[in-house]
Amino acid sequence: MIAIDGVGKWYGPVQVLKGCTTQVSKGEVVVVCGPSGSGKSTLIKTVNALEPFQEGAISVDGIALKDKRTDLPKLRARVGMVFQHFELFPHLSITDNLTLAQCKVLKRPREEARTRGLKLLERVGLSAHAQKFPGQLSGGQQQRVAIARALSMDPIVMLFDEPTSALDPEMVGEVLDVMVQLAREGMTMMCVTHEMGFARKVANRVIFMDRGEIVEDAQKEEFFGQPRSPRAQQFLSKILAH
């Protein structure tokens, strides 16, 4: 589904991704972790071409990002993305947040988009809030709306960039529940997260990044059992200690 092949990226003279190679197959859940500044966000953003990269290749569902003929907006519409800070559009009601891209990008009729949006809102348990605005919801609720918004585009894969790290602890659970449910339904997912409980529960593989490199790319059992690299071991012992 996602193939990342030897990707290198520089910000000016600073290399932030080095020879990153991995893949995510259909239905697979891959968790990406690593210390701050290791390039996790950058890597996940290159997958839907939010960030350009200078070296290597990435393809999604067989479509190469670097190919000049690739219609990037069309591709991005099929890749759902959830951000650390939710990024709901503050001037639009929850319903309009859910229907904007359906109408403008997928050209769905308003009513159809609404129906689809409200169904997803129900699924994340927020039907009662359809008429509200993002500023009137809690962080956890906003993030669930953001997930519903991404799902409203019928994505073939979902990308998450630390979806729970801006949340108060008591709201982390409600967002993770939605993600677990999504994983169980067979959604292909690539998640940057430090929620190791989530990784244990639903991940197939865990990728560990450090200083722009993929240091470890292992099956979940293997990763939590005995990571090979000392850096991953160190990192794991640190975050599991909490």
Next chain:
Amino acid sequence: MNYNWNWGIFFEPSPEGVGTYADMLLSGLGWTLATALCSWIIAFSLGSLIGVMRTMPSPVAQAVGTSYVELFRNIPLLVQMFLWFYVLPEMVPEVIGTWLKQLPNASFYTAVICLGFFTASRVAEQVRAGIQSLPRGQRAAAIALGLNTWQTYRYVLLPIAYRVILPPMTSEFLNNLKNTSVALTIGLLELTARARSMQEFSSQVFESFTAATIIYLLISLTVVMLAGALERRVAVPGSR
């Protein structure tokens, strides 16, 4: 001071033959408002476009936007007025130049264009600042949903940015309104010009300029009130 107060002067016939001095001032007010509104339409649309260009990823768009702003913001308005009115007709091919000079209401059209272009540079800076004040993730979220660049600005960035910059945009609108008085130097018979001729003909300097001052104040206060109403109308529920 030996001044002869005469507040009844407004109802005395003006030396123009028709109407009173009050009518003269009102006609000036008409030109002031027409110039302010027409030039604002240019300033708002062109300024938004330039401001947006300055926030686009393309270096070419940024360079064009920056050059525009620096050019029109840094030449005094009065000089720009003279450039448009006196210099431009000499620089274009002769037929066009002659046509320009003979255009009826040439000073009005010139004032509208000059003020529109000048104020656009200031509007552009507000729009740019407004867009740049938004969290970077907003643009990313819009693009990630598959919106193209135009849709991202049209449906996400600009609606939020305009709300943010409504107060400074009101100031720009008022500046533009007051700047219309500069057009008297190219012969536009707007409010200040009318107050001046009233003063010259009637020698009632205080009455003339008191009237002009009060009229300017009243329009400005009305604009401030309308802007407040607009601000309340577009306020987003739940935002601070």
